[in-house]
Amino acid sequence: MPHFGVWELLIVLVxxxxxxxxxxxxxIGSGLGGAxxxxxxxxxxxxxxxxxxxDES
Numbered sequence: 092m093p094h095f096g097v098w099e100l101l102i103v104l105v106x107x108x109x110x111x112x113x114x115x116x117x118x119i120g121s122g123l124g125g126a127x128x129x130x131x132x133x134x135x136x137x138x139x140x141x142x143x144x145x146d147e148s
Contacts, residue, residue, distance in 0.1 A: 108116060 111119065
């Protein structure tokens with residue numbers, strides 16, 4: 092897996108800003124953040140359910 096340096100990430104960020112614009116990028120970021128939070132919450136619930144099932148055995 093390639094490791095990206097600071098310069099590569101800055102170049103990608105500038106390109107994304109030029110394509111989407113700052114206002115749309117903010118909306119995309121908040122939507123992505125909400126999706127990640129939801130995913131983490133569901134993973135946590137799944138682990139808790141799995142632990143409860145193993146305790147019953």
